[in-house]
Amino acid sequence: MLAKEFQKHLNAEKNPFQQALAKKDYADFMVKLDSIQNNAFINTLIKVKNREDLDAYTTLPEVQLKNPPRETLTEQAQYPGGFEKLRTQVADLFYQESVHADEKHIRAEVLFMVERDGTISNVHAEGHNFTFNRQAEIALYLLPEKFSPAKSNGNAVRYRFRLPLALTFD
Incomplete structure (x- = not known):
């Protein structure tokens, strides 16, 4: 969805300088979004690992x-x-x-x-x-x-x- 909206914005822009700025802004935004997504994944991993550690203490020693x-x-x-x-x-x-x-x-x-x-x-x-x-x-x-x-x-x-x-x- 983001790529489609970016492409619409890029196609609407006639000035090559503004197009280059838009491409750079999009690339910077995607790097930040990737970083945010990666942090969310890491936080999810920590939650899952903590839950597994707690389960090891609360379940029978069948593991x-x-x-x-x-x-x-x-x-x-x-x-x-x-x-x-x-x-x-x-x-x-x-x-x-x-x-x-x-x-x-x-x-x-x-x-x-x-x-x-x-x-x-x-x-x-x-x-x-x-x-x-x-x-x-x-x-x-x-x-x-x-x-x-x-x-x-x-x-x-x-x-x-x-x-x-x-x-x-x-």
Whole structure:
């Protein structure tokens, strides 16, 4: 919607100097909007992490970080559309402008639990770059679809999932 309104304003402006100023104002506005949106995502991540930490203290000590043995697992957790769709959606949701890196290649492994109802929890990214890790966690929490849960003998079970991620700067 913003892009359409900007384009209308730009098309209506006949002075090339005013057009250039409008483009610069739009670019500055979008950077500020991205920053505001990223802060909102980070605040949401903090709320979710705090809620998960509190749940760990208030629920029964049933939380297991290990998957059931493969022999008893009849169906693994799956993202709708498969692993490649999961990676594509995470990449689309990833806010790479906030990643500050001294290296050309950054890697992280994101670990999370797929709950019995298909939601995800306990997202934790492990890697050498703090900002990359946080953005990876935020992207996982923003996924629009639920997983199909893992099953053991027909019953839904919690499942630990690993997602390797990498970012290359040109």
